[in-house]
Amino acid sequence: MNKEVIIIGGGIIGLCSAYYLHKEGHKVSIIDQSNLDAGASYVNAGFLSPSHFLPLAAPGVMKQGIKWMFNKSSPLYIKPRLDADFLKWTLAFNKSCTAKHVNKSIPIIRDITLLSQELYRSLKEDENFQFQYEKKGLLMLCQSEKMLEEEIKVADLARQIGLEASEISLEDLKQLQPNVSFNIMGATYFKCDSHMTPQEFMTDMKTYLKGSGVEFFTNEKVTDIELEKGNITSIKTNRKNYQADEFVLAAGSWSALLGKKLSLQLLLQAGKGYRMNTNQDTGISIPAILSEAKVAVTPMNGFTRFAGTMEIAGINHDINAARVDAIANAVTNYYPGILLNQEEKDNVQAGLRPVSPDGLPYIGRSKKCLNLTIATGHAMMGWGMGSATGKLVSEVISNKETSLNLAPFNPDRTF
Template sequence: MQKSVIIIGGGIIGLCSAYYLRKEGHQVTIIDQSNLDSGASYVNAGYLSPSHIIPLSAPGVMKKGLKWMFKPSSPLYIKPRLDKDLLKWAWAFNKSCNITHVKNSAPVIRDISLLSQQLYEDIKISENFTAQYDKKGLLMLCQTQKLLDEELKMVEMAKNLGLEARAVSPNEIKALEPNIDINAIGAAYFKCDHHSTPHEFMTEMKAYLTHVGVTFFANEKVEDLTLKNEIITAIKTQKQRLNADEIVLAAGSWSPVLSKKIGLKLLLQAGKGYRIDSKQKMGITIPAILSEAKAAVTPMHGFTRFAGTMEIAGINHHINKIRVEAIAKAAKRYYPSIQLTKNEKDNAACGLRPVSPDGLPYIGKSYKCKNLTIAAGHAMMGWSMGTATGLVVSEIISNKKSSLDLAPFSPDRKF
């Protein structure tokens, strides 16, 4: 049965949801408060990484977060502030930082990430997209034995989950990346990972959706939701009032603001990430994560992207120069020949990633509302999980059997 669907949010999750909903014959409208050309879906590292099987809420992370709280250049920075929602989130996050949660979450993350990889490829082929999609794997470069040992444990865990991964020596790193000097004592190499250039896919997807009749309302903020008998009967923006059979909440870090209007308190915090793009000829051909610095490097179409940090400091787009400089310094430490310019650093951009307390996204319906499907909270894995999330959203609304077990993603799960 054809339905009218309004998607709140035009990032990767919203666009992929629209794609699969249109394939099912539904009428789709996307509303976004931005111009649909910026944010986390555009400034991310472009990874499609089933290797990232450890959720952010892993053992020891909260301890590190407290240690780094007063160090603005640290990989994870939680800005000290008295905020009720932050305190609730931090409490739930800390409860999730245990080995049992990691073991339960790893196969869940693997499954949704592998499905997403396949779906990205399917879309690229079926719609003749030209966006970059490379299968060169991912290097986890290490400069200390401690981090190398940790990464090699990850290799074994990944292999046990059926993912292609192995340890590599400095000589093997050189063989993989012969055109640039790398300062590392070893690495983990996850051949299972792929990468892309985000803005290319986003641009082609928006063009495709427009072509197949999806309506876009850009620069339009949703201000209120009208709820009656557990049904959203109207959406109010600053410009108009709309209604639809089904609503999809894919507004990223802004999702809790709207969910509160129907009595659903989603625990989410905005985690700011930064990127520096460089058009210098560097010789990097394989994406890498600089393990000690927690920074990412991706060879994209026509440029190299350096990205990273997780700054939990509320919803804002302020560029913290200290954190930008930390990424640039990390690049120099691991790739001695690289010197990012002042202009490249001055043109750094940021995006807000919605972080749930347990590192898993919210995907599905809540008992609070019958016609609202939530798709938010993917943290750093929004790009990796985007297409699979969109497919599942469409399956929920079309009353089809889900391609994934949705229990771990329930918006009503307890922390």
């Protein structure tokens, strides 16, 4: 049965949900508080990364996070604050940082990222979209012996779960990237990864959806949600009221705030990330991560992007100059031939990523609201899991068997 569906949130998750819902014959509308031209879906690294199969919540992360808490330029910065939601999230995150949780999460993350990668590829072919999609793999560049040993272990584990990965010699690296000068000790290479230019995909998708009859209501903020007998009857924005059969909550870092209006206890924190672009001829043709600095490097269509940091400090878009400098300095440290100028640093942008305590997204229905499907909490993997999440949302609302088991993503799960 075709339904009328309202999606709250027009980022990558919202647009992909709209696409697959439309393909199922549903009438779809998207409401977003922005103009749909900025945010995490536009400033991310564009990675489609099965290689990122380890959850953010892992042994040692909390301990390292505490050490970095006093360094505002560190790759992971958790700002301490007396806030009940933050404290609950912190306790749940710490509880999730176990080897048992990591082992359980690895096949889950692998499967959703592989599905998403394939769906992006199919989407481009099926709709004749023009967005950049290249499968050139991902390099993990290491400056220390200790980090290289850790990355080799991850590559070994990747092969055990069916992903193509290995250590790569500096000689072979030079063959792959002949026009780049490196300051590293060694590297690993994940041939299983792909990358995109996010802005291009978002533009293609918005154009397609608008041409297919999907309605967009931009610069509208949801102010209230009416619930009756476990079902949403209407949502109210700063402009008008809306009714529908089904609703999708894909509002990123704002999802928990809206969830409270439905008595949902979605533990989420906003994780701020930064990006800088350069039009310099960097010679970089293969995406990379600067392992010690946790900086992502992406050769996008016409420019190179450097992105990094996870700053958990509440919902804000403030730019921390120290963190910007840390990314720029890391780039020159690993690539001695590249120096980002002041204009490029001044043009930095930030985006907020919704981070769940266990590193797994929330996808599916909550028992507290029967006609709401939740799709948020993807942290740094929102882009890499975007198309698969949209497909799963569509399958839930269409009452179809889902492509993946949704139990690990249950929005009602406890920590």
